[in-house]
Amino acid sequence: ARDKGLLINLKNIERKEHDFSITEQALAMIDEDPVLIAKKTTVVFNENWHKGVIGIVASRLTEKYYRPTIVLTRSNEHVAGSARSVRDFDLYEALSSCSDLLEQFGGHKYAAGLTMKAENIPAFQQRFEEIVSGTITDEALIQQIPIDSSLELKQIQPKLIRILNQFGPFGPQNMAPVFLSKNVYHYGEASIVGNNHLKMVVRQEDSLLFECIGFGLGDYLLQLKKDVPFEICYTIEEKVWKDKHSIQLNLKGIRSCE
Numbered sequence: 001a002r003d004k005g006l007l008i009n010l011k012n013i014e015r016k017e018h019d020f021s022i023t024e025q026a027l028a029m030i031d032e033d034p035v036l037i038a039k040k041t042t043v044v045f046n047e048n049w050h051k052g053v054i055g056i057v058a059s060r061l062t063e064k065y066y067r068p069t070i071v072l073t074r075s076n077e078h079v080a081g082s083a084r085s086v087r088d089f090d091l092y093e094a095l096s097s098c099s100d101l102l103e104q105f106g107g108h109k110y111a112a113g114l115t116m117k118a119e120n121i122p123a124f125q126q127r128f129e130e131i132v133s134g135t136i137t138d139e140a141l142i143q144q145i146p147i148d149s150s151l152e153l154k155q156i157q158p159k160l161i162r163i164l165n166q167f168g169p170f171g172p173q174n175m176a177p178v179f180l181s182k183n184v185y186h187y188g189e190a191s192i193v194g195n196n197h198l199k200m201v202v203r204q205e206d207s208l209l210f211e212c213i214g215f216g217l218g219d220y221l222l223q224l225k226k227d228v229p230f231e232i233c234y235t236i237e238e239k240v241w242k243d244k245h246s247i248q249l250n251l252k253g254i255r256s257c258e
Contacts, residue, residue: 019053020194022046023060023215026071027195030061040067040141041132043125047074047118055082055111062086063252064216066143068094068132070114072121078103079121083112088140089132097131098124145233145252148177153184153207156247161238176235178252183229192218198251200224202232214251229257 026044030036036044042061049057054071062069062084068091072081085091090109099105101124105114116124170176187209190200196218201209212234214220224230234249 019056022049022053022057024194026057026061031195039129040136041129042067042069043128045072045121049073051075051080058082058084060215067141078115079118081114083114085110086140089136094128094131098127101127146178147180147233149179151179151181153181153204153210156236164236178233178235180231180233182231182257184232185229186224190221190224192221210247210249212249212251217251217254220254231255231257
């Protein structure tokens with residue numbers, strides 16, 4: 001049983017490494033292309049990306065750019081894709097309008113999977129952009145972060161992690177709860193890592209220190225002042241490495257205390 005547990009942990013670590021690496025590549029692909037930045041959709045392809053994590057990557061890209069997103073990779077003789085949508089936009093209906101370019105697709109309003117021939121990618125990118133641009137509202141492209149609960153950092157204890165794990169696995173139909181903590185301070189030196197990701201350690205009075213990562217939130221670095229409190233909203237992730245458990249806060253937003 002212990003060997004099986006170690007194998008699962010190693011696979012989880014490998015998956016997260018693939019997830020982070022592919023997310024970095026996809027973010028760079030978009031940020032370095034003014035044409036992609038200006039679009040109302042994200043459709044990115046790399047034949048070497050790991051098929052098992054493209055759904056996670058699509059979710060991360062949707063969080064960053066907040067627009068309908070599809071991540072594609074090679075799968076045998078075809079191309080496989082994972083799609084994610086934004087609030088109040090029917091992704092499945094948009095894909096239905098591209099069905100002649102797809103081999104198959106399935107899913108629902110906010111998430112879908114698809115396959116196509118590689119030669120159809122350029123035509124699909126153009127059609128998908130045209131359909132989304134012609135139907136999505138400006139309001140649907142404004143990101144809102146729903147807060148599930150306020151939380152004191154000192155409440156983040158093993159018991160809370162066990163309770164949260166009972167609600168998993170998390171995904172498009174079962175999103176991880178988002179918490180809000182006020183009067184938070186950063187500890188030590190905050191930094192930018194990778195493609196404009198904010199990495200820092202935070203604390204509250206009487207709390208432990210917690211590592212944080214904010215994908216695409218590097219622009220907030222200059223707003224962080226020593227001994228000046230701020231608010232964060234985040235999800236909680238339990239990380240396991242060599243049988244050691246640690247907690248990481250995945251930041252969704254930061255703002256000054258009101």
